[in-house]
Amino acid sequence: MSGNNHIMIVARGVVCGKCRHRLSIPTTNSTEVKCPTCNNMNPIPNYEQFGNKDRSIQKLIVKAKEKISGNNPSSSQKPDSLNKKPSPLSSSSETRPAGKRALLIGVTYKRKHKLKGTINDVKSMRELLILNLGFKEENILVLTEQETEPELIPTKKNILKSLEWLVKGCQAGDSLVFYFSGHGISQPDFEGDERDGFAENICPVDFMTEGMIVDNDINSTIVWPLKKGVTLHAIVDACHSGTVLDLEHVYNRQEKKWDDNSPLSGNARKHPDGGLAISLSACLDNQVAADTTKPQISASKPFDVYKEHFVL
Incomplete structure (x- = not known):
């Protein structure tokens, strides 16, 4: 005054x-x-x-x-789980009927290497699958750092276990979806089966201590078991993700033809057991992908993301 x-x-x-x-x-x-x-x-x-x-x-x-x-009591409350209880991991493969099943993983890496848009990505993909593609909530497994159950945190161990869940007991007529939003890294190929000399990897939340998940392991876990009549769509929104599933053929957009990506070693297997695996990647093996908090998929425009943001 x-x-x-x-x-x-x-x-x-x-x-x-x-x-x-x-x-x-x-x-x-x-x-x-x-x-x-x-x-x-x-x-x-x-x-x-x-x-x-x-x-x-x-x-x-x-x-x-x-x-x-970041200590606001209201903001520190855990958001609602994106998994329907009981967890899809508890379902028995022996009693599972043919149908649709999805594994969605979003990693934010809360401390170092933080990403801001991965949770939005997972939420949008989940909405797309349920509202537009007929997937049931109980058949969609989501791994993020926002989940409260330890088995639903995207650690290396949990991701590998969830990949096995995705394809376990698959049968003709099944439609499977694997979606990953997080960091991807390219490193020299130590097994001698990569044509470009580099292996592509995805990074779990604990990759600094437990290591990355390499493309060969992804291929053997979710591509090999695909029986005749089973279709897998893998969508990987990460850097260096062009051939992260190590499939035998890669579409060359510039030349509009399929390139041979079969392993140089005759003993290495990359193909499914009669089924079909399709991989959509955010970028080529030698490129990086951008992080954004803007939702990329919506129920009203469900397929724009494929046209605008993925390598087909």
Whole structure:
């Protein structure tokens, strides 16, 4: 507050609005106090009113600090699970009828190497499968760091287990989907079966300690078991993901033809057991993919993502 007819609040006391002399507030019910230096009459502030304002400001400051530090109780609450309970992992392959099954993985890597859009990617893909492609919630397994069940966190161990779940007990008529949104890395091929000399890998949340999941392991886990009449669509939104499934043929968009990607070693197997595997990748093996928080798929435009964002 300022002006000759108003006093200023300073810490726990007040000063004269004219000469800034510190004043002593009388204990009586007076509404004004006279400055002994300049004789200016100063109104006595309503401490209850200012106290309420101070408390309101203090609450705003606390909320701002909580938001910045990430300790806001409301924001720390776990979001709803994207998995229908009981977990799809508990289903028995012996009793599973032919149909549709999907594994969706989104990794944010909360500390180092953080990605912002992977959870949105998984949510959008899940919505697409349910609303447009006839998948049932109980047949969709989702792994993200937002899940509360330990087995649903996208660690290397859990991802490998979930890949086995996806194809276990598959039979003619099954339509399977594998979706991964996260980091991908290319590294030198140490097994001698890559035509370009590099192996492509996906990164689980614990890849810094447990290692990556290499393309050969992905191929042997979800491509080999595909029996006749089973179709797998793999969609990998990661860097260096062009041949991450290690399939025998890769479509060359520039020359509009299929290139031979069969292993150089005659002993290496890359083909399914009579089934069909189709892989859609965010980029070529020697390219990187961009991260975005903007939803890429919607129920109203379900197939734009294939046309605009994937290598076909």
